[in-house]
Amino acid sequence: MGRNALISIHPAIRRRPGDREATPTGLLNPKERVTPRVENLTLWQRVHGRLREEILANRLRPGQELTEQALSAQLGVSRAPVREALGRLAQEGLVTIRPRRGAVVAEVTPEDFLEAYQTREALEALAIRLAMPRLGAADLAELDRLIAEQAQLAEAHDVDAFFESNGHFHELIVRLSGNRTLLDIYQQLTARVRRYRTKSLALRGSLARSVEEHRSLVRAIERGDVDEAVRLLVEHIRVPQHRLDEGGETELVLKEAVPA
Template sequence: MKILDNPLIRESAFNQLRKMILSQEIKPGEKLNEKEVAEQLGVSRTPVREALHKLELEGLVEIFPRRYCLVKGVTHECIREIHLIRSQLEPIAASIAVNNLTNEDLERLDNLIKLSVEFASKGNVEKIMEANDEFHQIINRASNLSRIIAILENMHDYVEAFRYSFMSRTDLVKRSIEEHQEILAALQTRDKELVKKIVTKHLEGITEYEEVILEDMKQSLKVFDDELHNK
């Protein structure tokens, strides 16, 4: 772990622990000791205690008072809830973005799709994910709906935590790229209802990836369940 030197130490402790759990640098089933974590982060126990309680509210850990904190990580329920939120908010954001997207924005979206095709041919999953993120980010931010944008961007670390599972599968990447092409074509028509329909269809399709994600997560979820039952 890196030693924290940010003056906003409480937020720094929370953000770093959250990122490490979502990236599985700290894996489901691991036990966190408040004192040990504080020493590793180079801070007092108070910001660590506060960070762990915030993480428990997010459902990423479970605290057993005076014993330890058990890491849960991204669960099945978490994945479903995030997909539900995205399926409700992103179509609205995209339909409103129609009037705000510039020709330069549309050109950038087209270039991102082309880059995705290139990265897919090389099997570069990280770059595909980056292009995918920017594609959705451009559309969401063009809505100018600050609260919706904040909610969606707050979930980004969660999405990134499990997106690798389906982005590493050639058939699912191909399907995602084709659906992005459909979204761009709809945006170019400036038809709000069509855009909303196409984006909704795209996000409904993402929920079908849950089985793929869960298969990859099965072992880590089993470790957490075993630890929970043996507590």
């Protein structure tokens, strides 16, 4: 694990502050879309975004060392914005900072994973309860679209794309709860563990079953049956927990790196 391995980060991070960029995803009105808005991120925000992306895509692997010096040289910026970004990533749980000894990309133990899933289960159950009275036809249509997407991915056995769509599905429910605090916490929690998955859940039969479970869930939501929806969801999220209990240390695996 050479330190130079982390110097694969594309050095186009250093744009001029006045550079024109595309409008970010957000709630801009249609009029503003015609004239792209200038995106004015500070350097450290750019570094943060880039590093976060590299870590979440597993291009920077757990255990890999990140030093301010090396990143600074690679990215062509001073150490200060690198430092700022690393501090933020540390608080997000994506890197571990060893004071005066550099940072490493955070690893996730099976215990961490289990804790996160237990917590996630409680948060998503709440999300369902809050979301259901607020759902419109468009929301249900979007959930169904994601399910259809997952069915195709399961058929094609495109495992990592499947889990990505799966993540979007679950996050959408939390988003629909309308509780921003809940969404923030949920996003941070899932970001910590989403680089990993349980091995047995990638089997073709398991993917298909997961799609069916999503369908049943959305049908219960449609019927307005809150308790049933919560029961189905809880059962669904418990599956990886059971797999981990049964499968032991070798059950938790790192996802493939997403090509840059």
